[in-house]
Amino acid sequence: MDSPPEQVIPAESEEGQGGRSCYIGYRRLTKAIRLYQKTYPGGSQDRIRISWKPYFLDRDAPMESVPYIERMTQRLGADKVPAAKARLERLGVQEGIHFKFEGRFGNSLRAHQVMLLSELVSREEENYGRGDRDIATAVAEGIFRAHFEDELDITDIETLVRIAVYTSEGYLEEAKVRTWLEQGQGMEEVDDMAARARREGVHGVPYFRISGGEDAEGGALTLSGAQDVDEFLKALIAHKTGKELESADQEAGQAMTSC
Template identity: 40%
Template structure:
């Protein structure tokens, strides 16, 4: 059952006590991610905290425009034919002790990020989820962020399989898209070729793991970076420093 979620905002605009700059900057952030990756969820929460810190503490940061865009990556280059239990998926790659340790770590780190991970659900292909994200991007970065967070939330906190069509449609509607538009989009091949091309390009460009952040078009950071590292990248972009 889909449980309504009030996701954290993609962009926050808190007040700042610092002296403001006279100019406004655009900081564009791309997150190369897979909706079935728990560390991508953690990485996004850390990014949200870094954005909030930047707006509160960096001079003029509250005036700057920060856009967050999601780019596709397929952990499973060949989509699985059917969903399986998350536990069974992890056991295909690790022994039972390693699975237990990995889940314990994810729960601990997730709690710090405000995520309550559960591992009792099913998990499958992320193709439909990426197709929905591609549709959402046409409506803007904020809507795409809402869709992405909802996908993560249902997969990892509500134990709801986001490879299922009804789930993906419900996510799109809850995020603010029209149900008819979502159904028509997912039933067609619209955006699929472009989505696949972007995912292949990411691998060709050397992306081997996710999340992978591209900040300001030049600062590449792989993994669930902590808030301070992301904040420093924002400052470097804002001040025109090279990576």
């Protein structure tokens, strides 16, 4: 099954919800993929690739970042911030994520530009037969971790350059990433892809589409929100077998109990 779970990732870290829930959703998806490949008959032979797509909750968010707590307070109100932080910390720990809140918030257009570049390089490496390492996913996780755990400013070009070069293990070259960002390359493509997602009915993130790829025949299975691991597993099994999601329940349950 060469079927990428296609994830539309957010451009904003909205009030402790949008971006952080996407990080949680991504971690749960990867757990489901590992479980599927470990426990489902024939699953170890299936190749599943995550394809990252941009999405903007607020395209007009400031390019210059502001303190994240300031943004959180503005959106939620000071009285609700402690409870929101505690909830996110609790959810994060369950997925091995240690959320922090002293970082900065801003427009993540540049982060999406880096993600687009990483997707292009990843596909190029595949086309030339130089391995199947998922460069884009490594970069995406690096951006998530840098922003939400290390409290780095992902609106900053030099910060993004360092993240991209390090997490891609040099597949993304420093000079190329810096030039890509400084010259605004990929901006139009990112905006077009985000607009397409809205036209296709995506109104929030995280949002996942499991299909045989953009050119594959047949419909895709979609999941909205940071679903539990068993829901992702059920969707992978349903796609594999051609069954409805409800019909994959029992098989997913068996896989969960056998791990």
